[in-house]
Amino acid sequence: MLPAETESYTPNKWALILEGLTNAQRLKLWPLIDQSLEGAILYEMRDDARQQLLSVLTSEELEDAVKSSSDNEVVEILTALPQKLVAKLINKLSPQSQSNVESSLSYDEEQVGRYANSDVYTVKHNTSIEDALDEIRQSDLTDYSGNYIVLDDESHYVGEVSINDLLNAEGVTLVQAIAEKSDDNILDTLSLMEASNLIKNSNRPTLPILTDAGKFVGEFSMGDALSIFQHHYEAQVAHMGQVSDEDLFAPIFTSARRRALWLGINLITAFLASAVIGIFDKVLIEVVALAVLMPIVASMGGITGSQTLTLTIRGLATGQLNTANYRALRDKELSVAAVNAVVWAVIVAAMTIFWFDNYLLSVILSVAMVVNMLVAALSGIIIPMVLDKNGIDPALAGSVILTTVTDVVGFFVFLGSATIIFMS
Amino acid sequence: MLPAETESYTPNKWALILEGLTNAQRLKLWPLIDQSLEGAILYEMRDDARQQLLSVLTSEELEDAVKSSSDNEVVEILTALPQKLVAKLINKLSPQSQSNVESSLSYDEEQVGRYANSDVYTVKHNTSIEDALDEIRQSDLTDYSGNYIVLDDESHYVGEVSINDLLNAEGVTLVQAIAEKSDDNILDTLSLMEASNLIKNSNRPTLPILTDAGKFVGEFSMGDALSIFQHHYEAQVAHMGQVSDEDLFAPIFTSARRRALWLGINLITAFLASAVIGIFDKVLIEVVALAVLMPIVASMGGITGSQTLTLTIRGLATGQLNTANYRALRDKELSVAAVNAVVWAVIVAAMTIFWFDNYLLSVILSVAMVVNMLVAALSGIIIPMVLDKNGIDPALAGSVILTTVTDVVGFFVFLGSATIIFMS
Missing domain, CATH: 1.10.357.20 (SLC41 divalent cation transporters, integral membrane domain)
Incomplete structure (x- = not known):
């Protein structure tokens, strides 16, 4: 049993704790952690530590972790696993998740498209403003504070609307009439560092990631950029110290x-x-x-x-x-x-x-x-x-x-x- | 005259360009740059380069830069100037800005309170929901996508409301009845790195900064955290290379x-x-x-x-x-x-x-x-x-x-x- 105070631990806190343990200790702690956090914890861990931990988990434990994960988290987990296991685990996902994960994995590890968050609330371009407001009111996304992405029937990015735009719309009937196309977007094949610099300079919390045909792939957030910067600099510091960016307790x-x-x-x-x-x-x-x-x-x-x-x-x-x-x-x-x-x-x-x-x-x-x-x-x-x-x-x-x-x-x-x- | 393409340059781009020039070249370029960007450019520059540039500007140029700056930008500029100039420049600000800037300067350079963004849309706790919605509709903040901070009469943080909360409010009349107090907030005296880690782990684009009596000081954003991380790691890399974190063209x-x-x-x-x-x-x-x-x-x-x-x-x-x-x-x-x-x-x-x-x-x-x-x-x-x-x-x-x-x-x-x- 874990002490009661651990109930309030965030995935990030758990990730740090696991990084500070040897593989033998990690194996003992892992089954005690709330399963619903496992995907998020693996996602937060540094690459090499994640790889070390995944290499010692049983295939049942891996399946449990994947089940509790968002599509983005699944991608990070699969990246650290051998090809044979990847195919097996993808089969256990829902069809929607399978398609999201396979789309992510079609990019290479340095491309921002791989890390696009597709779990985003979108609005069809030919929805009426009334219907859009109703949908938003009824959605469970009451905490969602970003713009809504407007897509056409083929998932092309049409623009964005804020809740204010919807409330202030007068004399128009369809969402597409007020959707504003932002110049700030990220090409899916850009490198992670370029994408991070773009979002940093845009001063917006998220930017849409688009293919060069204008299809909406997902969102990239300031928080993603923060993780990527941190990873980049930690690797640079490690190289200056003439060591790889390795797990504290690598074998x-x-x-x-x-x-x-x-x-x-x-x-x-x-x-x-x-x-x-x-x-x-x-x-x-x-x-x-x-x-x-x-x-x-x-x-x-x-x-x-x-x-x-x-x-x-x-x-x-x-x-x-x-x-x-x-x-x-x-x-x-x-x-x-x-x-x-x-x-x-x-x-x-x-x-x-x-x-x-x-x-x-x-x-x-x-x-x-x-x-x-x-x-x-x-x-x-x-x-x-x-x-x-x-x-x-x-x-x-x-x-x-x-x-x-x-x-x-x-x-x-x-x-x-x-x-x-x-x-x- | 500057080439036409420079009209679309962001402050960050200008900051990089200036960092890549010698002081003599900076002095020639500076008067040609759109004055409304000057504050933001100085804000984006690395500490030492900013200090070098400020040290060669005339006091009229400094005044112009300060006039076009937000309160946050003014604080960064004043930090790099000698005490005598600081007092003189503060006197040129509006009373509201003076009070914001002086509040910021009362924190030391490592404390997050100094960097609080006070330019935030807030709602009084005893406003009616109808009035709040009207105000938001009429505000020019149509791009604002965050939660609204609810304050009491003494500027204490009461909680936050999203526009959805306001729209879905039924059977209540005052904003305070639906304001949700978030556990995620930042104490004003925390160090920058601690604050940055907090916001990174919270996965929210901004967090309120509060005094220990619960007064609202301003907001801290994921973008702020990104800049601070970058600054922290650049300094660490510099120290590993046995050099200070200095301007490329320091004298x-x-x-x-x-x-x-x-x-x-x-x-x-x-x-x-x-x-x-x-x-x-x-x-x-x-x-x-x-x-x-x-x-x-x-x-x-x-x-x-x-x-x-x-x-x-x-x-x-x-x-x-x-x-x-x-x-x-x-x-x-x-x-x-x-x-x-x-x-x-x-x-x-x-x-x-x-x-x-x-x-x-x-x-x-x-x-x-x-x-x-x-x-x-x-x-x-x-x-x-x-x-x-x-x-x-x-x-x-x-x-x-x-x-x-x-x-x-x-x-x-x-x-x-x-x-x-x-x-x-």
Whole structure:
């Protein structure tokens, strides 16, 4: 039995609780949760956690969850299941739901049509105003506060009417005469992020999703957009931390396999840096202080590059940055890097003299640091611009390429100039 | 003159365009933009870009912008201005706006009350249903699709009525008899993120913001929540990239000064790592391959730690992670790190033998890597948990502390064990 206070828990709250449990614990809790909430809970869960939970439920439990779900929730559940189960579960749905779900699944996972909410109150275009008002009065949708979508006989979007429009209609008989066609609508094949930006800019709580022939597919809401933004940013933060957007309690080997990819890429970078250091082994034996100080050059370049990279990636993602203003940004970022390079080079030089009492070493270190910081700032702009132009997400690959550049350049310039000066 | 197509630009589009310009270009474009949009454009701009633009406008231009702004927009503009200008501009507002703006400014920047939209259609509790319907019919709010907020004589929130409720009301005369008090409302002193989560979970397009005495302050919308989420995540991404959430074209010295902080903190970390390397300078002279390979130990630990840290920070921020399940996460993360540590240690050992033909060196390297990756995973949980408990945002400070740990431990274990084995 669950404590009494859990009766008031929302699906979102349950989703969070389940995400904070291991799969074994989830299996124990699941049968105790009110069945009517199951679909909504699965819908609210993060992708990977939902997939983990679904993978351990029995097929009876899956059927129960699907039975209690709205069409939208069913689509999210089916997406996480193997093809064989999907066909089986779709057969258990009502014919109307089957058709809605199959229409959703005909879009791919990145298209907004897949997430259209078809559970919307609509009005036929040739209904009389009197009948429309009567229908609304008798409907159980007393809480419904949006516009009513007006459709023709083939489900084409004709326009929208508000209850006020209906009440104020004078001298007309049919709904279509007062339906206003809004310019704000979403094409069903748009990407989720584009659709989310559209609704955000429209300042309306919902927008109709239409096919390019003008058929009404369903609605997309501000709440949907909020979830999509959150998902998008959580994935971006995860990638910056060099991890996939994974379940907190994903199975150990699943998790290890996914992370191994990032570690492997990093190892290539690290070996590349080692190879550069290896070229200069003779000067390292001669002047061991170089080995002591070389991480400073690489890491100051790394931070400088990361700062510019972060701003550039955001600029590209939001649309602030384009080919027209990237030169201005490049010049500004180089100037910022130059200011900081000079300031910190002086400080680092002073510390090196204090530590090693070696003026030549301190000059080599500070010059190498300045060079690396300037190269880093330049790379922080060029790398994401080039990746973006080639259709690769800069948030995914930008950081590891940048680190490779700042490590290799940092070690090469520092140890290379030391070789010229100390070994000649 | 602006091209004709700009006439259809939304404030959001203008905000993006302005964010992509330097201050000098912004100054040229600003006077050409339709003055009635200025307030909305400033409202949509990111904080730092807005501040930069406002800092270069003349006081006449500021006055014009404020005149064309809603009360909410005025608040955002005033927040970015020096105190002296604020007082002057408030005096130019209508008495009603003055009172709204001053009420907003009495909250601090993190409280939702500051962002309450007071421009809402409300109904007095003792209005007759007939009068309420007449008022709504005659209002110019024909596009308004929300519930109507019912207030008593002292502006206390009594409940809400939909137009349907009003139409279906039978046998009652006053609005208060059918007003339904919703449990979903937002306390005015809540933080923005808490308020955003509340509205997201409520699935309603707007929620009323109330004082703890029940006075109606204004409304908070799903669109507001969307902007706040976006702002929150953009700031987090910026901090992960070790930069402030700054304007793309912030002035060079402003930008350099802000970034210097991150560079300075990083320099301390780098010098700490250098100091550890310095302890072992004798073994480095003896076995120069150690200097070549040591970045590998540090960087593989760094990535492992970053992966766990990222998951832990997200878990803490969303509420998935708490004191009840952190042990389970710790055990899982240690296991994941152990699996990857062993796998990659074998690969690294093989590459080292191939490169240096030195079995002892390859054993030292792989053991040090395993130890550092395990310490990194543990630190990736403990550091953010401890920071969070002490009220420090783990997203801000977690990464730099973690890097310090993985650098210091990595170099210490690798060079320390090499000293014991090669120097004895």
